[in-house]
Amino acid sequence: MAANSLNPNNWVDKYSDYLFNYTIVRVNDREIANDIISETFLAALKSAKNFKGEASERTWLISILKRKIIDYYRKINSRKGKAEVRINYNTDSNEGDWLEEQVADSSDMTAEDVMENNELGLAILDCLDSINEKHAAIFKRKTIDGLDTEEICNEFDITPSNLWVIIHRARTALAACLEKNWF
């Protein structure tokens, strides 16, 4: 039996935040990001038979996503040549071998800053993967979505003091997880 198997019914719950954050900084548009992720899921289902189980499910999805992002830039480049894009892609490589530079038009951050922040964001999502699923969901609601305590308590049927204990545990675990590379 292969080490890793595919479970398409869990893809959205498990990976959509990761895929979305990976994509959004690279295409700078929510609608386009959503479309690219749709295409990625569909392409993944189409080639599910070819999945050998050597990579993790997420790594495999990301490799398909990268190709879809490249396809997107090829399309707009051949149409307009508006953004200057350089892409290096190695088919049998890891995530880090992929380089894309995009001319930033509106912000004063360099492309490098944007990519570093994105890497940090993905590391945070990685760390959240290793804590209790419900706690991670509550943490995301509070921290990323910025919802009110009351709203979250209603959604998850918990008391405010439950919420703060969960947030405390999540933050402690997250800080410990990020410690090595980011603190």
Add this chain to the structure above:
Amino acid sequence: MGVKKKNFLIDCSEAGICCDKAQYKDASFSEKAKLLIHLIYCKICRKRTFRNSKLTKLIKESKLQSCPEDQKKVWKEQIQTKNTTENP
């Protein structure tokens, strides 16, 4: 007087929660006051508060976003429909 004074002294776990609330600007005036008083004499919590604030800064810098639940629903439906035709 004695009782009031005691109310303003909190233990480390309560200080931790006050600090978390402060990270989200959810701490009340009295919680902030209690935390500050605690930090005067508790070195461990001073360290923890520094770390917690650093975490807040990192999260902010990461610019993480979550995709809306509606979009997740769309993807789930697409996957289900396609999966039954591709891999019955």
